[in-house]
Amino acid sequence: MPDALFxxxxxxxxxxxxxxxxxxxxxxxxxAHKKVLVAAVVLAVGIVAWAVVNLANGWVGFAAxxxxxxxxxxxxxxxxxxxxxxxxxxxxxxxxxxxxxxxVACGFVVLGLGQLVFGYLEPIIxxxxxxxxxxxxxILVRTLAGALFVIGLVPRKAPRFSLRVAMSVFLLCGACxxxxxxxxxxxxxxxxxxxxxxxxxxxxxxxxxxxxxxWHWVLAALPFGFAVVAAVGALSRNQRGEIGGWLxxxxxxxxxxxxxxxxxxxxxxxxxxxxxxxxxxLAMAAVVVVGGTLELRRIASERAALLAAKKERARRLEEVxxxxxxxxxxxAHELGYPLSAxxxxxxxxxxxxxxxALRDRTLATIIKETDALDTLVADVxxxxxxxxxxxxxxxxxxxxxxLIDDALMFTEAxxxxxxxxxxxxxxxxxxxxxxxxxxxxxxxxxxxxxxAKYSPEGxxxxxxxxSAGGGRVRxxxxxxxxxxxxxxxxxxxxxxxxxxxxxxxxxxxxxxGLYLSRRIVRAHGSDLxxxxxxxxxxxxxxxxxxxxxxxxx
Numbered sequence: 001m002p003d004a005l006f007x008x009x010x011x012x013x014x015x016x017x018x019x020x021x022x023x024x025x026x027x028x029x030x031x032a033h034k035k036v037l038v039a040a041v042v043l044a045v046g047i048v049a050w051a052v053v054n055l056a057n058g059w060v061g062f063a064a065x066x067x068x069x070x071x072x073x074x075x076x077x078x079x080x081x082x083x084x085x086x087x088x089x090x091x092x093x094x095x096x097x098x099x100x101x102x103x104v105a106c107g108f109v110v111l112g113l114g115q116l117v118f119g120y121l122e123p124i125i126x127x128x129x130x131x132x133x134x135x136x137x138x139i140l141v142r143t144l145a146g147a148l149f150v151i152g153l154v155p156r157k158a159p160r161f162s163l164r165v166a167m168s169v170f171l172l173c174g175a176c177x178x179x180x181x182x183x184x185x186x187x188x189x190x191x192x193x194x195x196x197x198x199x200x201x202x203x204x205x206x207x208x209x210x211x212x213x214x215w216h217w218v219l220a221a222l223p224f225g226f227a228v229v230a231a232v233g234a235l236s237r238n239q240r241g242e243i244g245g246w247l248x249x250x251x252x253x254x255x256x257x258x259x260x261x262x263x264x265x266x267x268x269x270x271x272x273x274x275x276x277x278x279x280x281x282l283a284m285a286a287v288v289v290v291g292g293t294l295e296l297r298r299i300a301s302e303r304a305a306l307l308a309a310k311k312e313r314a315r316r317l318e319e320v321x322x323x324x325x326x327x328x329x330x331x332a333h334e335l336g337y338p339l340s341a342x343x344x345x346x347x348x349x350x351x352x353x354x355x356x357a358l359r360d361r362t363l364a365t366i367i368k369e370t371d372a373l374d375t376l377v378a379d380v381x382x383x384x385x386x387x388x389x390x391x392x393x394x395x396x397x398x399x400x401x402x403l404i405d406d407a408l409m410f411t412e413a414x415x416x417x418x419x420x421x422x423x424x425x426x427x428x429x430x431x432x433x434x435x436x437x438x439x440x441x442x443x444x445x446x447x448x449x450x451x452a453k454y455s456p457e458g459x460x461x462x463x464x465x466x467s468a469g470g471g472r473v474r475x476x477x478x479x480x481x482x483x484x485x486x487x488x489x490x491x492x493x494x495x496x497x498x499x500x501x502x503x504x505x506x507x508x509x510x511x512x513g514l515y516l517s518r519r520i521v522r523a524h525g526s527d528l529x530x531x532x533x534x535x536x537x538x539x540x541x542x543x544x545x546x547x548x549x550x551x552x553x
Contacts, residue, residue, distance in 0.1 A: 036238050036245035040231070040252045047256035050276065051263060081285030082112030085250070088292040091299050101243070102161040103152025106169060107145040108288075114141030133180075135192045135265055139219045140176050142258065144169065146226025149251060153233030192216040193265065202275075208264050220262035227255035246291020253284035323495065338369035345369075375449075379512040382442060383495070386519045393439055393523040397432040397547050400424065400465040400473055406437070407444040407463055419460045420448070426467035433473050433544035439520045440544070443528075444477065446513035447540050451479035454538075468543050476541040484532040493518050493528070514540075 089105035118137045148169070152158055159165075183189045195201055195211045234248035257280035266277045345362045348354065354362075385391060404422050411420050444463070451461045459480040468474035484492065495515045518528040521542045532538040 032245070033239045033241070036248060037235060039245075040235055040248055043249065043252050044231075044256070047252075047259065047280065051259055054263070054276075078281050078285045079112045079115035081288045082108045082115065085288040085292050086112065088295045088299075091296070099161055100152050100158040100237075103148050103158060104247070106161070106166055107148035107152070110141060110145040110148065110169065110173070114138075114145075131193060131196060131198065132189075132191050133184075135216070136180055136189070136219075137177075138261075138266070139192075139223060140173065140180075142223035142261075143219075143226065144173060144176075146223045146230060146254075146258075149230035149254075150226050150233065153230050153237055153251075190215045192219065198265065212265065216265065217262070220258070220265075224255065224258035224262055227251065227258045231255045244291060244295055246287055246295070250284050250287045250291065253280050253287060256280045257284065338372045341369045342366055379516060383512050383516050386516060386523070391523065393436040393520065395434040395436060395524065398435050398437050398440075399430070399432055400427050400475065400544075403435065403437065403440055403444065403475070404463055404465060406441045407448060410441075410445050411448055419458065421460050421462045423462065423464040423466075425464060427465050427473060431473070432547050434547055435524060435544050436520075439523070443517040443520050443542070444475075446517045447477040450513060450540075451477055451481070451538075454481040455479045456481065467546075471546045472543040473546050474541055474543045476539055478537060478539040480537045483534045483536045484530065484538055485534065489530065489532070492530075 086105040086108035089101040089108070114137070118134065118141065152161075180189065190213065192213055192215055193211050194213065195206075201208070201211060231248065231251040231254070234243065234251045237243045238245055238248045257277040260275065260277040260280060264275045264277070266275050345366050348362055349359060401424060404424070408420065408422060448461065448463070455461060461480075462476070462478040464474075464476045464478070466474050466476070493514050495512065514528070521528045524542075524544060526543045528540060528542045530538055530540050
């Protein structure tokens, strides 16, 4: 049986055979990407300009002494913001982008945990921290994080990130720390600065150039270089619509903080000193919190939509399963009755000495049951045809009277006793409508069969064509049957939907006639409607566009 019979349809008639998986794609608007690029460039220019200004005035203004509580709270806020960014990026599960952003998330984890452990917890435990040790720790954390950002944002295809990779990163970090202590024990660790306290240098306004060593410049170039490359990669990914605008802005601020850190170092454990790099890190934390929050809202919205789509798909699959079950039962029933009748009647014909009159009635009954089987097969095939995506009605000018004549020929062939009244009201002889003659003929046959099925024996059925005004012709099929129950008015137009009972208590047919007829009429730019009431009969009607033509040749 054609699969199209079991595809759930919307009111508009389009099938939804599946559900699109939610794709985590950011705005593809070129304007939005351009705004991010402009903001990043302006931000970078401002950061560099501020560095130039400070260099021009003799390095004054890079650092200031602040209250102890403010500095500690800033360290904690920065570290938590970075961990929050990692959480947001991990939640992005799209295959290609999600794999790329896990490297970035790992970088944020390194920054956040490094800031939390070395910048907030260690100073609480350690009474007199070593400035050079703090600087080495900060360089290590920032270099490792920058390398992870570059791996995630720069390559055309990022390497696969796994739990083994994450463990390797933290083992590398531990190995570097162990190596530092080993070399320090041998006296092989060169100093990065020649002073004991950054706070004292800030109070005395001593220029950093006088107390920074060349080794500091060499090591500071590593995290700065990684951050600049990562910022370029982040902007490139944003322009391609792969990541949100908040992430490249955050990486630009990180690169700026690395630049200013190279000019006036910032070390973990400086409880009262805040320099420009610290301000930029706080700004980065603010961007991360705001952007990450918006990102979480977007992810929640998309996942809610995905969940709703999956629920809808499950509901539709259940509906399809129900339709298939109902269809199987219906076909078994509709085939079983006429086949059983044909078999019994055939056995009767095989008997010797059968009365000629009885033989004629038996043959007529066999033909009637065979016609019922033909009708069932035709309805199923026609339904499969009209549910194809490429189904179109072939509209041609045709006389309404010709449509009615076709319907009369059908009723006479099916049942000469059917009392059918035809009326042309306000329709000129040569007037034409746009219609697919075969398809509209199928609609009229379905309506007339339904009228005969539900009407009492001998009651008149009316087929009317009348002017509806506005350049349209209205065609109606009216019966004097029991009418349609209000609860059935929508169901009768559904696939396999049928009324409650016919004139003999048994409803024949697949329940496809009205469903098929409405789809054909809608393909003509109209709709199949019904006026009815309990005990008042039913009037099914539709309209066709009127065109004025000369008589057919």
